[in-house]
Amino acid sequence: MNILIVEDDLLNADLIEKLLCKEGFEVDVATSFIDALACIDQRVYDLIILDWNLPDKSGYELLEELRSLLIDAQVLMLSANDGVEYRVKALNGGADDYLCKPYSHVELLARVNSLLRRTNSNKNTIIQIASVFIYKNTKEVKIEDELINFTPAEYELLEVLASNPKKTFTKFELLSLIHNEYASFSMSNIIEVHIKNIRKKLQDKEIIKTVRSIGYKIVS
Amino acid sequence: MNILIVEDDLLNADLIEKLLCKEGFEVDVATSFIDALACIDQRVYDLIILDWNLPDKSGYELLEELRSLLIDAQVLMLSANDGVEYRVKALNGGADDYLCKPYSHVELLARVNSLLRRTNSNKNTIIQIASVFIYKNTKEVKIEDELINFTPAEYELLEVLASNPKKTFTKFELLSLIHNEYASFSMSNIIEVHIKNIRKKLQDKEIIKTVRSIGYKIVS
DNA sequence: ACAATCTTCATACAATCTTCATAATTCTTT
């Protein structure tokens, strides 16, 4: 299991690192936003422990960045802010757990183990965009309580778009999504056709926006 | 017995999960309102353990939602609020029991067993889907009082599908059900054939739905 | 050995994916 600690307080980072190493995890430490991105670029992490305060950008911004990059590691946020609003913000932003400083090492360890045990279980299972509900578990789509039949390819495209509502996906990215091997280079207009059909099933609500000469994105 | 734990504190959820798993229950965990709805959408629960505080909406709102959806699972509410008014509110809202944090695991377990005993008695032994009755004890199937002869394999498949009316079973799952060892890897079309025969005996009422490229499920 | 059940196989059918020709839109140049 690979764990990345993102924490600018070196002393604290060191303590956590030792603690987790003793448990037999592979641990890396990053001390800034930019540093963290570099680590993520080189390794796949199962868990990222993320401090709210970083020298260059906030831990919350890193969280958003992670999610828009489709990094699906578990994220445990650390913060000195005890308010409920921070907890809520973190969890809504895609964090999987939240822990206030100061905390005991026993509790940290318990939460780390808990998160790792739950890796790739059911999370973020429903996405809502306007009146459209996407159920990831069952791969179903409902509009105002009515179940709409999406083909596998259509569903995959809609789900990935909807999971990252701010990101514009290139047609090439979308293509390599439904063709799990590397997509052929000859660019047909499959994606356009699928998008057309998805839009039709979504009753032409303006949910998928065309970004000319790039691809598509969800509007919210 | 299927139990759903709705609790945003992962650590606590984990503890309860382990406790109940040890007792032999099937346990799912949801960490938010929306997450819980997703779980409910794909499984029938006998008991839902519901924390008052959730990141997106309150557990009380979920309780109301459950009742308006006519979900008839038992509901045990957990809360840090010790006041009588909360207890009353929960019970009036349709909860079947209420437990204050902190509580001992022994007490939790006792209440869970007590709640399940209520439903346990004569439930799940007869399943009705439209005009089809499945008698688990005798492994008989009747349609409008007429006994229909099902072969063992056919009966097993129908029973497991009917016992989880919301779940879509993959053909592989179904296969490993009638071949109690590990199913052979070569996927024949045995399941398709059995499903065809079951459908015929059910007089082609639209009870078993095909979920393309996945498997089958019961429609109600 | 017999009957019931299970499994395989060949084929028919249906849903989905992909391509293609052409229309509509947007951007660029004049």
Next chain:
DNA sequence: AAAGAATTATGAAGATTGTATGAAGATTGT
């Protein structure tokens, strides 16, 4: 502002994949 170029949208036809079905052969239990 109009013409031309590039990009996207669309309907329909063909190709592909997944499912349904009937019948024959294999297996099981009595």
